Amino acid sequence: MPEAAKIPIIDISADGxxxxxxxxxxxxxxxxYGFVYIKNAGKDISAEQIENAFNVSRTLFSTPTEEKQKCKIQKNNQGWSGMHTETLDPKTQRVGDFKEAFNFGPFSDGKATQPIPSTLSVHEASxxxxxxxxxxxxxxxxxxxxxxxxxxxADFFEAAHSPERPSGSILRLxxxxxxxxGATAGARGDDLRAGAHSDYGSITLLFRVRGQAGLEVLTPANAWAPVPVCPPGTEHDPxxxxxxxxxxxxxYWTNGLLRSTVHRVAFEAGGVEGESTSEPRYSIAFFCHPASETRLVPVPSQRVREFRGDLDSAKEGNPYAERMVLTADEHLQMRLQASYLQLYEKEKAETK
Structure with a gap:
């Protein structure tokens, strides 16, 4: 049985x-590690907000397929994607991911700026x-x-992620x-719920439900380790x-000093007591991206400049990193085209 990943727990809002x-x-x-747990005492995002978001997610995915299809994902990375639509590891996956997802882009005055299913209209503001x-x-x-x-x-990164400017940031259910x-009847032993990948943006927030296993990270020893939903010491948190x-x-910005660790969601993920993959799994991710026109120039940090793992480490954590200056949007589009082959191939075929 694989040993659970040892990921630090940090309270960023502790008094004093x-x-x-x-x-x-x-x-x-x-x-x-490339990962860290943020102890959530409700000061930044309340337990009630998180619970409500998961209730909205259950409502969304129980919506009839024909209703969700009216909001199918577009090249702006917003909308609904059904089973096998996304292939996070196209080099090795036999079929696309065994999951559904809905990506929310920006909101304006409490209203989505994209089509959403009618079942969510009452939840739109929340x-x-x-x-x-x-x-x-x-x-x-x-x-x-x-x-x-x-x-x-010190606010170099924060300023680059101003919510007032267009970006690729996405809230994903x-x-x-x-x-x-029935939805997974054709799955084989080596298939995955979500293929091995690194995330495309700057940082990701991931919210999970107690008891629902599946997430694994690739360790430096090239082994997969399960990531507990509630690591020791957090079992009784709200x-x-x-x-x-x-x-x-x-x-990329830090020459590989900060690790973009590869991870996946497996059908079978043991090693964590009280967690199982036998039930439906729900998760919520917020993918934070800098403003689309942000040029990915070297970060002005002495520690980054002195880091000597640079090129090899960066490519290990991010296979798309090359020593060129891209914009944030150029990088995102490069990754999306690899993950949504059907969406982009269909467009190519229609333009011929």
Whole structure:
């Protein structure tokens, strides 16, 4: 049985905490693991908000397929994607991911700026509020990362993620049907609920439900380790800690100092007592991206400049990283085209 991943737990909102020490702990965790648990005491995002978001997710994925299809995903990365639509590891996956997802882009005055199913109309404002809370927490974390890295100015990352500017940031609701259900009847032993991948943006917030296993990270020893929903010491918290991971762009910006760790969602993931993959799995992710026109120039940090793992480490964590200056949107489009082959191939065929 594989040993569970040992990922640090950090309380970024503890009363009287030394913020410099919190920032250092975040950077150290991101450099070593690429993942960190944020102890959630309800100061940034309340347990009630999280519970409500999962209730909305259950409503969404129980909506008739024909209603969801009216909102199918577009090249702006917004909308509903059905089973096998996304292939996160196209080089090795036999079929696309065994999951459904719905991606929410920006909201304006409590209203979505994209089509949403009619079943969600009563929840529209609360989804927008939850998305805004996720964005605010990400900017708080990005400021701490800037401080921990000694970036000059310290708000370098935070400023690049202004919510007032267009970006690729997405709130994603996810549903994974249980094994041996009609939706997964064709699955083989080596298939995955979500293929091995690194995330495309700067940082990701991941919310999960107690008892629902499946997430695994690839360790430096090239082995898969399960990631507990509630690591030791958090079992009695109002809600499970928020799992934060480094994405490709923050790795790219820091020459690989911060790790964009590869992870996946498996049908069978043992090693965590009280967790199982036998039931449907729900999760919610917020993918935080910088403003689309942001040029990914080297971060102004002495620690980053002195880091000597640079090129090899960056490519290990982010296979798309090359020593060129891209914009955030160029990087995102490169990754989306690899993951949504059917969407982009269909467009090519229609233009011939």
């Amino acid at each position: 905490a030394d913020q410099a020490q919190v920032a250092k702990a975040l950077v150290d965790a991101a450099a070593e 989804i927008g509020t939850f998305r805004g809370a996720c964005e605010a927490l990400c900017r708080k974390l990005l400021l701490l990362f800037g401080q921990g890295l000694g970036v000059d100015p 996810l549903y994974y049907p249980p094994p041996n259900s 809600s499970p800690p928020i799992l934060v991971n480094i994405g490709d762009l923050l790795s």
